[in-house]
Amino acid sequence: MAPKYKLHYFDVTALGEPIRFLLSYGNLDWEDIRYDDAKWAESKSKMPFGQMPVLDIDGKIYAQSTAISRYLAKQVGLSGKDDLENLQIDQAVDLFHDFRQKIGGWFYDPIPESKAAKEKDLKDQVTFYLKKFEQIVKDNNGFLVNGKLTWADVYFVAPLKYFKFIYGSDFTEGYPALQELVKKVEATPAIASYIAKRPAGDR
Amino acid sequence: MAPKYKLHYFDVTALGEPIRFLLSYGNLDWEDIRYDDAKWAESKSKMPFGQMPVLDIDGKIYAQSTAISRYLAKQVGLSGKDDLENLQIDQAVDLFHDFRQKIGGWFYDPIPESKAAKEKDLKDQVTFYLKKFEQIVKDNNGFLVNGKLTWADVYFVAPLKYFKFIYGSDFTEGYPALQELVKKVEATPAIASYIAKRPAGDR
Numbered sequence: 001m002a003p004k005y006k007l008h009y010f011d012v013t014a015l016g017e018p019i020r021f022l023l024s025y026g027n028l029d030w031e032d033i034r035y036d037d038a039k040w041a042e043s044k045s046k047m048p049f050g051q052m053p054v055l056d057i058d059g060k061i062y063a064q065s066t067a068i069s070r071y072l073a074k075q076v077g078l079s080g081k082d083d084l085e086n087l088q089i090d091q092a093v094d095l096f097h098d099f100r101q102k103i104g105g106w107f108y109d110p111i112p113e114s115k116a117a118k119e120k121d122l123k124d125q126v127t128f129y130l131k132k133f134e135q136i137v138k139d140n141n142g143f144l145v146n147g148k149l150t151w152a153d154v155y156f157v158a159p160l161k162y163f164k165f166i167y168g169s170d171f172t173e174g175y176p177a178l179q180e181l182v183k184k185v186e187a188t189p190a191i192a193s194y195i196a197k198r199p200a201g202d203r
Numbered sequence: 204m205a206p207k208y209k210l211h212y213f214d215v216t217a218l219g220e221p222i223r224f225l226l227s228y229g230n231l232d233w234e235d236i237r238y239d240d241a242k243w244a245e246s247k248s249k250m251p252f253g254q255m256p257v258l259d260i261d262g263k264i265y266a267q268s269t270a271i272s273r274y275l276a277k278q279v280g281l282s283g284k285d286d287l288e289n290l291q292i293d294q295a296v297d298l299f300h301d302f303r304q305k306i307g308g309w310f311y312d313p314i315p316e317s318k319a320a321k322e323k324d325l326k327d328q329v330t331f332y333l334k335k336f337e338q339i340v341k342d343n344n345g346f347l348v349n350g351k352l353t354w355a356d357v358y359f360v361a362p363l364k365y366f367k368f369i370y371g372s373d374f375t376e377g378y379p380a381l382q383e384l385v386k387k388v389e390a391t392p393a394i395a396s397y398i399a400k401r402p403a404g405d406r
Binding site for chain 1: 252253260265266267269270271273274277278286287289290291293294296297298301312313314316317320331335
């Protein structure tokens with residue numbers, strides 16, 4: 001029997017959105033359970049590592065957004081064709097991880113002195129990563145790996161709405177290959193139909 | 204023909220050590236290229252993302268320590284037996300990632316106000332993660348996943364020397380299941396023989 005999935009996450013895109021895109025892409029049987037602050041306060045201690053996203057697969061729960069995304073990618077046919085292609089996918093995914101940590105590390109820094117210091121370098125660092133990604137997509141015929149859609153593209157595109165929101169502007173402007181990639185992923189029919197009906201929050 | 208590997212990394216354990224353990228475990232044909240500050244200063248701009256470790260596989264270079272470790276694990280038989288086991292491995296690996304970022308994020312924080320604030324919570328956070336890992340190992344018969352050696356164990360044990368050094372003490376004391384795990388991984392013959400001949404730095 002086809003497995004039943006339940007995604008537990010906040011009512012934002014961010015780390016839950018690659019999982020939602022992948023579940024949608026594969027037309028899997030899934031439930032999108034969204035938490036507000038009150039619901040999270042009473043549920044936090046029940047989550048394996050006190051964090052979300054958490055994916056329930058037939059009653060068993062798993063944490064860690066990247067691990068979950070890689071697993072689902074395999075189920076829906078968006079993994080690499082061999083080990084070396086998976087290495088390239090993982091390399092792009094880990095680079096995106098570094099990139100989003102620069103933005104999140106600045107945005108969520110609770111110490112004003114430290115946040116101000118990070119803010120000075122933020123634009124340069126964002127530019128550093130965007131240039132790398134732009135070049136990777138140019139070198140790979142419009143995708144992050146080998147000229148075809150893989151879960152690296154989904155992992156990159158899905159949470160952008162959130163990171164653009166906290167950064168305060170659309171940082172992909174001036175990076176035409178990345179903008180094309182965003183359009184392509186979001187226009188994938190099953191993903192487009194999920195986006196059309198997802199809650200219309202600002203992040 | 205069997206591939207030739209060259210690992211480029213600093214002369215410390217840290218993010219390079221899981222890769223060295225895996226290359227050793229598989230008795231692969233590899234060269235351990237270690238950088239001092241001067242060599243790194245002249246090489247940094249040649250690395251794909253300006254970082255190390257970087258692994259050269261038959262003349263092609265790859266970055267990102269976790270991506271490289273997962274790839275090598277597959278080559279040497281330390282991946283999971285199926286997708287769900289790989290999800291459990293990746294979950295443990297990503298949890299270790301969160302753990303080491305708490306320690307590294309404190310140690311490398313350049314802003315005194317911010318570093319002091321992190322230091323106040325550091326012990327609690329380290330305890331939080333160690334308790335989780337201790338419980339995972341107890342629940343999995345002495346390993347991180349399903350009672351057998353996988354690359355999650357190698358990924359956890361290999362860089363501990365470094366993180367204990369920067370933390371300033373052996374934080375595994377009081378966690379008997381973790382201490383047993385460290386011993387088991389380090390006693391694996393091919394890994395033990397690598398450790399016996401590795402440069403005897405303090406980290």
